[in-house]
Amino acid sequence: MGIPTERFVEKVDDGFLCGICSEVLKGATLSGCKEQHTYCSECIKSWIPSRGTSCPACREKVTESSLFGLKALDRIIGGWRVKCEHAGAGCDWQGSFADLASHLTDDCLYQLHPCRFAHKGCLVQVSSKTLYRHLEYGCDYNESICPRGGRDCGGEGKGIYLARNSSEHFTVCGRHK
């Protein structure tokens, strides 16, 4: 799949759209036909083994080894201005397409990440916007420290327990009588 056209701030010329997915070329790749029809790398690579060995646009015979990546075109598209994928949710970031990935991993407040307690079993996806609320009220795997006796509480686990086990803790909590 390519990059959705509505992500770009300026209107994208039809010449930069993939003939398979109709989105903006992602990993622009020549099929190897004489007309130089160009597709997303993923689109044409999954087309050739599953749908036959002809260029989708002109039916000329092409093979996996006739494919040719156009990095220069990727660099041009990489410089175009895009909106964040979470613009609809409220993110107002705009920048070059090449910088979008690092915006999403490093500073988008709306990008979903696994909860920081995923390694313990939490399956919830959170954004920087919802993380605090989730940890405070919604995460079953966040550790709590006994509000009665703190870490020195005589209960099981010495006063540190998972939020979802709090009622269990209170039944054994030494200071919670």
Ligand SMILES: [Zn+2]
């Ligand atoms: Zn495509």
Ligand SMILES: [Zn+2]
């Ligand atoms: Zn072609």
Ligand SMILES: [Zn+2]
């Ligand atoms: Zn964003």
Ligand SMILES: [Zn+2]
């Ligand atoms: Zn969680």
Ligand SMILES: [Zn+2]
């Ligand atoms: Zn306790």
